[in-house]
Amino acid sequence: MKSTINILRKELREMFTRSTILPVIVIAILLVAMGNMLSGAEEQATSAPVIGLVIEDDGILAYVAFDTIFDHSVLVYNGTDVEEGLSAVTEYDGTALLRISSSFTGDILSGSPGMISIYWVMRGAGLMDSISSSAVNAVLWHVDRAISLHLIEMNASVDAGLALAPTIRSDMTIFGDKEMDGVSPGELSVVLSAQSFMVPVVIMMLIMAAGGTVISSMGMEKENKTLETLLTLPVRRSSIVTGKLVAGALIGLVMAAIYMVGFNYYMSAFSGSSAIDLEEFDLVLSPIDYVLVGLSLFITLIAALSMCMVVGTFARNYKSAQTLTMSITFLAMVPMFIVIFKDFSTLPLAGQIVLFAIPFSHPMMAMRALMFDDYGLVLGGIGYVTVFAIVMIGITVWIFRTDRLLVGRIDRKALSRRWDLTSMIRPKG
Amino acid sequence: MDRTTDDADSESLALVVSDLVKDYGESRALKGISFSVKRGEVFGLIGPNGAGKTTALRIVSTILQITSGSVSIFGVDISRRPHDARKMLSYLPEDAGAYRNLTGEEYLRFIARFFAEDNEGVSEIVSKGVEIADLGDRMRDKVDTYSKGMTRRLLVARALMIGPKIAVLDELTSGLDVLNAQEIRKIVKETSRRGTTILLSSHNMLEVELMCDRIALINDGRIVELGTPRELKDRHGADNIEEVFTEVVS
Numbered sequence: 001m002k003s004t005i006n007i008l009r010k011e012l013r014e015m016f017t018r019s020t021i022l023p024v025i026v027i028a029i030l031l032v033a034m035g036n037m038l039s040g041a042e043e044q045a046t047s048a049p050v051i052g053l054v055i056e057d058d059g060i061l062a063y064v065a066f067d068t069i070f071d072h073s074v075l076v077y078n079g080t081d082v083e084e085g086l087s088a089v090t091e092y093d094g095t096a097l098l099r100i101s102s103s104f105t106g107d108i109l110s111g112s113p114g115m116i117s118i119y120w121v122m123r124g125a126g127l128m129d130s131i132s133s134s135a136v137n138a139v140l141w142h143v144d145r146a147i148s149l150h151l152i153e154m155n156a157s158v159d160a161g162l163a164l165a166p167t168i169r170s171d172m173t174i175f176g177d178k179e180m181d182g183v184s185p186g187e188l189s190v191v192l193s194a195q196s197f198m199v200p201v202v203i204m205m206l207i208m209a210a211g212g213t214v215i216s217s218m219g220m221e222k223e224n225k226t227l228e229t230l231l232t233l234p235v236r237r238s239s240i241v242t243g244k245l246v247a248g249a250l251i252g253l254v255m256a257a258i259y260m261v262g263f264n265y266y267m268s269a270f271s272g273s274s275a276i277d278l279e280e281f282d283l284v285l286s287p288i289d290y291v292l293v294g295l296s297l298f299i300t301l302i303a304a305l306s307m308c309m310v311v312g313t314f315a316r317n318y319k320s321a322q323t324l325t326m327s328i329t330f331l332a333m334v335p336m337f338i339v340i341f342k343d344f345s346t347l348p349l350a351g352q353i354v355l356f357a358i359p360f361s362h363p364m365m366a367m368r369a370l371m372f373d374d375y376g377l378v379l380g381g382i383g384y385v386t387v388f389a390i391v392m393i394g395i396t397v398w399i400f401r402t403d404r405l406l407v408g409r410i411d412r413k414a415l416s417r418r419w420d421l422t423s424m425i426r427p428k429g
Numbered sequence: 430m431d432r433t434t435d436d437a438d439s440e441s442l443a444l445v446v447s448d449l450v451k452d453y454g455e456s457r458a459l460k461g462i463s464f465s466v467k468r469g470e471v472f473g474l475i476g477p478n479g480a481g482k483t484t485a486l487r488i489v490s491t492i493l494q495i496t497s498g499s500v501s502i503f504g505v506d507i508s509r510r511p512h513d514a515r516k517m518l519s520y521l522p523e524d525a526g527a528y529r530n531l532t533g534e535e536y537l538r539f540i541a542r543f544f545a546e547d548n549e550g551v552s553e554i555v556s557k558g559v560e561i562a563d564l565g566d567r568m569r570d571k572v573d574t575y576s577k578g579m580t581r582r583l584l585v586a587r588a589l590m591i592g593p594k595i596a597v598l599d600e601l602t603s604g605l606d607v608l609n610a611q612e613i614r615k616i617v618k619e620t621s622r623r624g625t626t627i628l629l630s631s632h633n634m635l636e637v638e639l640m641c642d643r644i645a646l647i648n649d650g651r652i653v654e655l656g657t658p659r660e661l662k663d664r665h666g667a668d669n670i671e672e673v674f675t676e677v678v679s
């Protein structure tokens with residue numbers, strides 16, 4: 001323990017320099033700028049939406065509405081059962097189910113607006129999963145206009161205001177098991193995209209920065225010719241590995257703290273535009289959820305760092321360490337992009353396998369998964385990453401016990417000699 | 430050999446290298462070398478470039494794996510109990526550096542912490558190291574700013590300050606000027622007198638002749654000569670070790 005702390009202190013001195021902190025601060029500032037930019041962005045794109053329709057009314061205005069909807073959309077369900085309609089919409093990758101209530105015609109003719117309920121079917125919270133609600137809004141606009149025209153044609157005795165806006169809508173967004181009454185997907189995705197975008201980016205940068213320091217530390221031991229001396233010291237190889245890992249993790253946490261400040265600014269840029277209260281729909285994380293997110297992040301950081309240690313043993317000097325860091329960064333960017341654009345559940349199987357296998361994915365997915373109570377994915381991820389980390393640490397310690405670090409390859413004959421039975425039983429330094 | 434002499438052997442021998450072979454992949458750097466170093470002895474390895482001196486010293490220092498053969502330090506088999514061996518030895522690589530973000534003194538303190546029980550012990554070791562390095566105020570500067578010779582002095586100090594049972598010194602005085610080299614030799618001699626066994630390599634034949642009780646000449650992974658400087662010179666009718674070297678190697 002004493003030796004581990006000694007190594008740890010030295011590692012911190014070596015790793016924690018101005019050049020490791022500066023990029024982080026720059027990136028944190030960039031986050032603030034990006035938040036300001038993105039909060040202005042709006043959704044676009046309009047084509048005929050795939051929707052289902054439930055009509056409970058057999059009045060004339062419901063018929064007008066049906067006609068209009070039929071003309072302006074791809075109708076995958078037309079019936080009277082909401083459940084059935086929803087499953088049809090889900091099956092055909094539709095956007096929403098519209099429901100026209102039984103009092104629709106009667107309400108309008110008697111002077112109050114007719115209710116159209118919209119059940120938005122959201123399948124994921126990634127950027128590419130978000131539904132184009134504007135297409136459905138366009139359909140509703142056509143419905144309004146058609147009914148207005150009809151009211152005027154039939155000389156109905158309704159007041160002008162109602163004739164121009166004969167319907168009102170109510171939104172409900174269905175995502176997984178959650179039904180969020182009064183929330184449109186647009187409102188939801190503004191809030192979620194901030195999070196679905198930022199969390200993966202921040203984690204990717206964290207892995208890049210912390211992993212980079214560990215790989216560089218290995219490269220520098222070789223470049224500065226300190227490795228040989230270090231290896232002859234009476235300190236357990238596992239202590240050397242632990243010292244480097246913990247130092248990397250601490251630096252990662254300091255960086256995370258800096259990022260979080262930037263992230264907070266970024267989020268506050270959205271607070272004005274998001275009208276919905278996440279709390280009301282149980283979309284906030286419970287303390288246990290936060291513990292799980294933290295655990296997922298911590299274990300992944302350890303896994304990432306131990307993987308970097310293995311990679312770092314290939315570093316011959318500081319320069320080649322930089323190149324190797326790039327490979328880890330790339331590996332972290334793959335899940336980052338996938339998670340930004342798609343939810344785990346909306347990916348094809350091959351994509352799911354890749355995403356699950358890359359350990360860095362899990363903390364990127366954890367927060368959103370927990371928001372929608374997908375505990376299986378998060379717990380499974382934590383389990384997988386833990387095993388991954390243990391294997392990586394094992395490999396690292398093993399490499400430190402061989403002379404691979406100095407010679408650049410593993411002597412098989414020497415290995416089989418060292419791993420004979422007697423030496424397996426006796427613990428080695 | 431009966432038991433008593435066997436015991437006496439392991440008592441008086443600091444280092445036993447037997448039939449040591451080391452392969453780097455396909456190429457064999459050490460082709461079966463055997464020698465032993467007595468307690469308190471100064472033992473020198475000489476030989477041309479690429480002969481295998483560094484390889485042998487690195488194996489003794491527990492950082493290279495043995496392909497076949499064995500090495501034991503004060504009776505401890507280094508491939509079975511490397512951690513115990515490391516407690517007794519101190520290795521000065523031929524081409525080493527120190528952590529550049531530490532000052533010379535911090536570097537010595539970092540090393541001392543692995544060997545001392547408490548803070549007092551650490552301070553004691555460090556002040557010994559400061560004395561050996563003899564860098565004055567520069568001890569408080571970052572290693573980054575040291576010249577090659579200054580770094581070498583710091584590393585020699587690091588290796589000797591802990592008073593190891595055996596010190597393995599690869600090209601002890603490489604990079605040092607004549608005066609510095611002389612002083613380092615004196616310090617090594619003193620350390621040896623205080624009971625540390627020394628195994629060193631050198632390309633300076635005068636240095637070897639001055640310092641070593643016994644010498645092994647390695648050529649192409651084999652020991653081709655072994656004995657006291659006197660014996661080697663007599664055997665080859667030479668005036669100095671340089672002549673012996675030239676005769677044996679060419």
Ligand SMILES: Nc1ncnc2c1ncn2[C@@H]1O[C@H](COP(=O)(O)OP(=O)(O)OP(=O)(O)O)[C@@H](O)[C@H]1O
Pocket residue numbers: 406407408453456458476477478479480481482483484485523
């Ligand atoms: N990491 C390595 N991989 C492959 N071969 C190596 C490695 N290190 C050393 N060798 C080879 O082993 C042989 C012995 O090298 P070694 O460094 O032990 O020689 P040396 O006697 O110390 O030479 P010098 O006087 O130049 O320091 C050489 O042929 C060298 O090329």
Ligand SMILES: [Mg+2]
Pocket residue numbers: 482483484523
């Ligand atoms: Mg050498």
